[in-house]
Amino acid sequence: MNETKTLRQYLRHRGLKVTQQREEIAQIFLGSKRHISAEQLHQQIREIYPKVGLSTVYRTLKLLVEAGLASQRRLGERITRFEPVAGDEHHDHFICINCGAIIEFENQDLEDLQEEVAKKHKFTILRHNLELYGYCQKCRRR
Amino acid sequence: MNETKTLRQYLRHRGLKVTQQREEIAQIFLGSKRHISAEQLHQQIREIYPKVGLSTVYRTLKLLVEAGLASQRRLGERITRFEPVAGDEHHDHFICINCGAIIEFENQDLEDLQEEVAKKHKFTILRHNLELYGYCQKCRRR
DNA sequence: CGAATTTTGATTTTGATTGTCAATATCAAT
DNA sequence: ATTGATATTGACAATCAAAATCAAAATTCG
Numbered sequence: 001m002n003e004t005k006t007l008r009q010y011l012r013h014r015g016l017k018v019t020q021q022r023e024e025i026a027q028i029f030l031g032s033k034r035h036i037s038a039e040q041l042h043q044q045i046r047e048i049y050p051k052v053g054l055s056t057v058y059r060t061l062k063l064l065v066e067a068g069l070a071s072q073r074r075l076g077e078r079i080t081r082f083e084p085v086a087g088d089e090h091h092d093h094f095i096c097i098n099c100g101a102i103i104e105f106e107n108q109d110l111e112d113l114q115e116e117v118a119k120k121h122k123f124t125i126l127r128h129n130l131e132l133y134g135y136c137q138k139c140r141r142r
Numbered sequence: 143m144n145e146t147k148t149l150r151q152y153l154r155h156r157g158l159k160v161t162q163q164r165e166e167i168a169q170i171f172l173g174s175k176r177h178i179s180a181e182q183l184h185q186q187i188r189e190i191y192p193k194v195g196l197s198t199v200y201r202t203l204k205l206l207v208e209a210g211l212a213s214q215r216r217l218g219e220r221i222t223r224f225e226p227v228a229g230d231e232h233h234d235h236f237i238c239i240n241c242g243a244i245i246e247f248e249n250q251d252l253e254d255l256q257e258e259v260a261k262k263h264k265f266t267i268l269r270h271n272l273e274l275y276g277y278c279q280k281c282r283r284r
Numbered sequence: 285c286g287a288a289t290t291t292t293g294a295t296t297t298t299g300a301t302t303g304t305c306a307a308t309a310t311c312a313a314t
Numbered sequence: 315a316t317t318g319a320t321a322t323t324g325a326c327a328a329t330c331a332a333a334a335t336c337a338a339a340a341t342t343c344g
Contacts, residue, residue, distance in 0.1 A: 003226075017310050017321055034225040035244055038301080041224070053324035058301070061224050070224045073235075073271065078301085079331060082183075082203050082212045083176040084145075093215075094265045102177055107259050110252070117249050118274060123236045126276040129215065132256060133271070137264040159290055159341050181331080195293035200332065220332085221300065 003030050003069055010067035024049045025060040029070065090128075096136035103136060145172050145211055152209035166191045167202040171212065232270075238278035245278060 007026050011018050028045050029036070036044075042057045064070035090111065094103040110130070118125045149168050153160050170187050171178070178186075184199045206212035232253065236245040252272070260267045 015321090019309070019322065021323070029224070030226050032226070034246070035223045036225065037221050037223050039221075051324080055302080055325085056323060059322085065224070069227055071227050071269075073223045073225075079179050079181075081177045081179050081215050082171070082207070083178065083215070084172050084174070085211055085213050094260070094263060094267075096265075103263060103265065104176075105259060105263055107255070110255055110259065113249070113252055113255060114272075114274060117247060117252065118236070118276070121236060121245060121247060122279040122282070123238075123245065123274065124276045124282055125236075125274045127213075128272070128274045130256075130273075131271045132260060132265065132267045134260070134266045134268040140264070140266055157290095161291065161340070163292070179331090193293085197293060197295095197333085198291080201291085 006069060007064070007067055011063070016063075021049075021052050021056050022060050022063070024052060025057055026064060026069070029061070029064065035073070092130040092132070094132045094134070094136065096134070096139055148211060149206070149209055153205070158205075163191075163194050163198050164202050164205070166194060167199055168206060168211070171203070171206065177215070234272040234274070236274045236276070236278065238276070238281055243278050243280075 004023065004026060007022065008018050011022070025041070025045060028048065029041055032041065032044065038058050038061055039054065041061070042052070042054045045052050045057065061070060061072075065072050091104045091106045092110070094105065096103070114128060115125065146165065146168060149164070150160050153164070167183070167187060170190065171183055174183065174186060180200050180203055181196065183203070184194070184196045187194050187199065203212060203214075207214050233246045233248045234252070236247065237243070238245070256270060257267065
């Protein structure tokens with residue numbers, strides 16, 4: 001498996017250690033079905049490697065994300081925010097991962113395109129959430 | 143303020159009571175800046191109505207969302223899920239609010255359009271998260 | 285008003301995630 | 315292979331937002 005190598009490379013590159021647990025967790029995770037939570041993964045791992053702790057699963061998942069081998073839904077934000085609904089127009093958000101700024105924008109084409117895709121999949125959209133993470137104008141330079 | 147009426151209507155319609163706290167919370171919330179958290183709102187409310195409890199703020203925000211007067215970022219999902227990154231292709235998600243199914247899809251036009259909008263706002267996208275909430279094919283009928 | 289019902293708010297509980305720390309494992313240099 | 319410096323582990327505790335609890339208070343409507 002090539003991804004195991006990627007992980008090892010990443011670890012060495014950062015001066016981190018290639019441990020048995022990290023390899024076990026990566027192995028199970030990479031072969032797992034999609035959208036798995038840390039705890040689900042922990043369950044699965046325990047069936048084969050009963051000694052691996054939940055904390056280590058969390059820590060290793062973080063490493064996998066950093067190594068580009070995992071993607072994480074629910075980025076940043078850990079609390080729920082609310083906003084008054086002014087008119088009827090919906091807006092989406094840029095979120096700067098450097099300074100935390102939230103920039104709103106609207107784009108009807110984007111909304112239309114979403115509806116089109118939904119129709120293709122026979123899905124009825126009631127609401128949506130689009131978050132674009134990156135650097136705002138100010139934080140672009142580094 | 144018209145929105146206050148909307149809330150009253152909504153409450154009566156559901157056989158709920160129009161209470162002082164609900165009106166106070168709605169008043170402050172509707173006049174507040176965007177992206178406020180339950181706790182931030184609670185602080186603001188306390189400055190004027192010191193007796194309102196945090197629980198009531200949470201409960202009232204829920205009602206405001208149901209009444210269509212507030213929108214809530216970070217819908218559904220309360221846990222973080224991870225998935226292996228197979229290739230380089232990104233995908234987005236439909237999430238059924240009835241059965242919880244997560245349906246993946248890819249659409250390059252959507253990605254391109256996002257990039258275009260970002261360019262307009264001088265924002266550099268590193269990653270994004272698009273969640274379309276609604277009913278899947280099975281749950282459409284009701 | 286007064287009874288029936290809902291709501292409130294102080295507090296506790298929940299549940300996911302992160303922090304702590306002594307014991308253990310890894311790795312580079314002997 | 316052994317050592318020593320350093321990183322990691324796993325059990326457990328701590329955090330933190332959000333939900334649940336429940337007796338006291340407020341609201342509604344006849």
